[in-house]
Amino acid sequence: MANNRRMLVLRAVVEDYIRSQEPVGSSSITREHDLGVSSATVRNDMAALEDEGYLIQPHTSAGRIPTEKGYRTFVDKLATVVPLSAAQRRGIDTFLSGSVSLDDTLQRAARLLARITGQVAVVASPSLARSALRRLEIVPLAPGLHLAVVITDTGRVAQRTVSLPASPAEDGVATLNARINEECQGTSLAAAGERVRDIADSPAFASVRPLARSLAKVMDDMADEERSGTMYMAGASKLAQQSSAGLADLAPLFDALEEQVVLMKLMSSLSEVSQPHGVGVAIGSETHTPGLLHASVVTSGYGQSTAQTADADDADGGARRAEPIAFVGSIGPTHMDYAATMAAVRAVARYLTGFVNREEGGGETDGDAGD
Template sequence: MEQTRRMLILRAVVEDYIRSQEPVGSSALTRKHHLGVSSATVRNDMAALEDMGYLIQPHTSAGRIPTELGYRYFVDRLSTVMTLSPAQKRAIGAFLNGSVSLQDTLQRSARLLASITGQVAVISSPALSKSVLRHMELVPLATETLLLVVITDTGSVVQHTLRVDSPPDPSLLDYFTRKVNESSQGLSLSEAAMEVRGLALAPEFSALRPLADGLAITFASMAEDEQATDMYMAGTSRLAHQQSLNELAPLFDALEEQVVIMRLMSSLSEESNDVGVAIGSETHTPGLLNASVVSSGYGHSFSSNRTDGGTGSEGSAQASRGPDLRGQKAQGYAGDRAQPGIHKVDTGHIQASEPSGVAVQATGASAGQSPSPDKPVAFVGSIGPTHMDYAATMTAVRAVARYLTALISPTGEEG
């Protein structure tokens, strides 16, 4: 009974400190919460919690504040994520629905998340190594140069130039492109590379063998490039207005190390089935010792397990919203790949929400495959002080992750 009461007091201290950012005293705690005991008992329990490492007293005769251990206990016992109203769900859809591409959607999502939390929002684009091929095009640019445009199941659009010794026959090039799409649609890029190597051996494509070899090498390189992921960040200026610059200097230094941040959030999202939280030293990042990181993965990577002998066929799931990149002209892809960066926003406070029936037209797996979801293809995260509002931040991160999962999911699932 005594232990249960102490944990209730700990929870109350954490909630009050998150709200006020001022040390919490026993008298104030007794006054605000119906604990059923005297102020003296609360004071003794707070002293016991301090001895246990959950609280600390920054100054003599001052109230107490949570330690990293106290925050961890609090977060681990957040039983449910906040419920969102239909109006809140519509707010996120209204803000994101005007997106014209996946990159635009990710930028908007970062701004939205930063606006909701008042913290730094970080969102990664889907990793090519976890994506599958939806469509590819080979477009002649010059006498000895072709533009390769690759569209993945997650909506990513990647461009690459291929050099050829002489201009290929247009009709043969069109036929080769069609065969690549037929055999490789729904495969991972590494599997697509193997399919293209097989096509290169066909007598009918002997004239295109150097091109086919180059295409296979390019597919394989894309599949192996773990760093080919953009990171979209927002909210640093907003956070700077709320915290002391001296306190934020280590955090800003850490944010400069984008590879470290991406590795941390990716690992956190993959280890958690829903929303992962790392507090202070748990981040194993010196610049984040006074910060907390909340992250959730979005999308699902699929293993194809092909049994169709290498012949793919189209399958699609019709859906309601989101950028459908198929059918765009090749020149429309140019410049579509946005650069990661920090963007200041002034959109006001928008409540977090979950997607409602959001999905896009997406190509399903090829015939003979049995897709199985593996790890998320990317992450959504928020970085802020250890006294952040964990419940609200976790809700917001989860909501944006579910929206993005629905956006790029072949089945339109909300994850």
């Protein structure tokens, strides 16, 4: 019973510190929270929580503030993620529904999340490596020149040109196109590349073998070039204006924001792990990023890829993986409002999931292989 009450005291300290950013004393806990015990009992609980590493006392006779361990326990056991209200959800829909493309939607989502949380928002675009092939179109452009148009299940449209010494017959190209779509629909681009290579080696497609092998390389290159996708960021200046921390404390955070590859890896790995609230949270040292030692990262995956892998030994011809195609997240100080941030990140992620899953969703067009 005492341990349960102690956790309630910890939650009260974290919530009050998030709100005031001032050390929290036992008298204010007793006054602001209906715990049914005396100030002395709360003081004893706070001392015990300090001994156990959940709280620290920055100054003698001052109140306590949460430690990284205290925040972690708060997030794991105590925080209640309240769903956004109907009005808030409508606001998200209204703000994002006016977008004209996937690109525009992701940029708007970053700005909206930054506005809601007052923190840095990061939204990644679906990488081609995580996308499944919906359809391939081979378009003749000129003698010896074809355009490969790859349409993915995430709404992206990528284009690459293919040059050949000579043009194959049109009926052979059409037959190859149909076979690729028949065998590769729903597979990852890496797996599609392997299957197209097998098709190229088939005697039935000897007349279009150079084209098929070139298409296989196109799909390999798309998967290899874009394993990370593009990242959209918003809210850094707003965080600097609102933060109570000094510029010296914020400098490492802003330096970390410049390391986009590191952020991409961190937030992507967090979004792939199954979490009780549907979001992942890394606090301070858990980010394994020096610039984020005094920051927290909240992220959620959006969309769901079920692209088949290339393991032909599986009974179904390739295992299906169910994982997010990209992520949306928020970065702020460790004293961020976790419940509100988690709710906002989850809501935006669910909107983006709906957007990319629409069959009629528009596409984002990439340039030629030389881009």
